[in-house]
Amino acid sequence: MVSTGKTFQQARLSVLDLAPINQGSSAAESFKNSVELAQAAEKHGFHRYWFAEHHNMPGIASSATAVIIGHVANATTAIRVGSGGIMLPNHAPLVIAEQFGTLASLFPNRIDLGLGRAPGSDRRTAYALRRTLHSSPEQFPQQLEELQAYFSEEGHLGVTATPGAGLMVPIWLLGSSDFSARLAAEKGLPFAFASHFSPDYTIPALTIYRNNFKPSAILSEPYAMVGVNVIAADTQERAEWLATSQQQQFLNITKGNPTKLQPPIDDVEAVWSERERASAKKILQSDATIAGDPITVKEKLGNFLSKTGANEAIVSSQIYHQQDRIRSYEILGSLMEEE
Template structure:
């Protein structure tokens, strides 16, 4: 089963974006050697701990430092952009790295309302216009000389378009259009089975895809022992709690005594996250059992794995152990 990487280019406390990008390149080069299928970066804005806001720029940097692995967006939030600009950006990436570029598209802002306005200069473009924006974008990738406005480069580009979602909206749309679908089960596990059912039941073959193809997002940290993995995971849990409180920060070091730091409400929120089948934390033996159970439940064709650890070495080790599981 193919495994891929979702990288948020996390910025640690006491560090900076440049260091995050160096770590991303190092991780991408290692996971390519370990047999991972693709490497995606996510668009987020106005978040002190995430450096991948200029997604297509960092994609080009990662693609230039790797050899064959597919590089993509997980995703580009299309309402934030003019479709022509995205067609030109990804047409350029395809021209530079032919046959290696994935364009994962979402309809959420990837930010708060004030930041969305700063990006768009208007809030008239939103998720409800996503199907029309998608149709416009895909038209630019067609090599049609009769179009008055053409994407150069972009027309005729070999870019693989995916729809991303955390609800049933993109599941229905990707099924209708015959596109591959990636579900963000790592932060919306409660909607996963419904979205998958809708996608499979409504899928229509297209010139892009003859049969449905689903990639499921999971949050995974594995280490040599369960105890070490749970300790490392407290960094991601702190980020999760800060986002829920509306106070995003840079990525924090792990903590030894959670109960001394978190309130009962925060502890309950973390426990709920830990109990999700798409959150996998533990030794290789523990992780393998949970991965197999999740694959059997979802019938996913591929997993895309997000691993958040404060230590770059620990993140490398987690993906190395996952690569050994694939072998």
């Protein structure tokens, strides 16, 4: 049985900010919005605030992930800030150790380092980042060991990360399949599963992680986080209207034409074919994608947390209007406060 008895009342809630660049706006405006949303999330009791590394995506501004983490950490006081995640194959482990060692030195006990093994980009962009395509996701376990060594006092092969050595920045493994679930279990690390875009494999991955977990100096028992798309509004009708921005974004990505985040539209059925709608249905109508009024969101998110037994849910809300985005998290925060 997968569930460990976690419910909406017991699980933590956190924020995954994809730093959306809206149609007609800019990255500069996106960063201002992220600061405002992070401050609201901190006020309403969210546990952490993460950014994801993406490249060559016109609608996502968080490519220099460590930089925006520092910017938001400086504008908040208590909420944990981190990466969900850094795509480790894109970088030398020493560089990541130094970047997050710097962040952890500036903001003690507030920085998380979530790691993924996908490139987060296409082949041309991956080459532009790495200057080689010889780096492979299969090398991820070795890259992880090297990174962990840099956070130890001993360093790696005579090389010390300064800052970084001895700081033991919390490392998470992120995944959308069983690879990182198995590795997180083997290493005794916390695990975050991308249910918000890979919903079908959520339960199998969490089962693998829990069944194979080996206690470590970091964790004595498994700690699992799940990604959830949530768009909450004061009425069901408005929530479903706001959700059309996310639906358009998903459609454009699947068509290989990512764009800036589009404003909501009245008739989303007019912009996609029946075949495209059927393809999107697997994600957009899964348990991990929720749009609704407060009662609907509380019920559906509570059911998903109970079903997965997750210790924590990290919420992504691709909402075009900033005040609606803040309101969505305010509603979630108020639901936490009710318990």
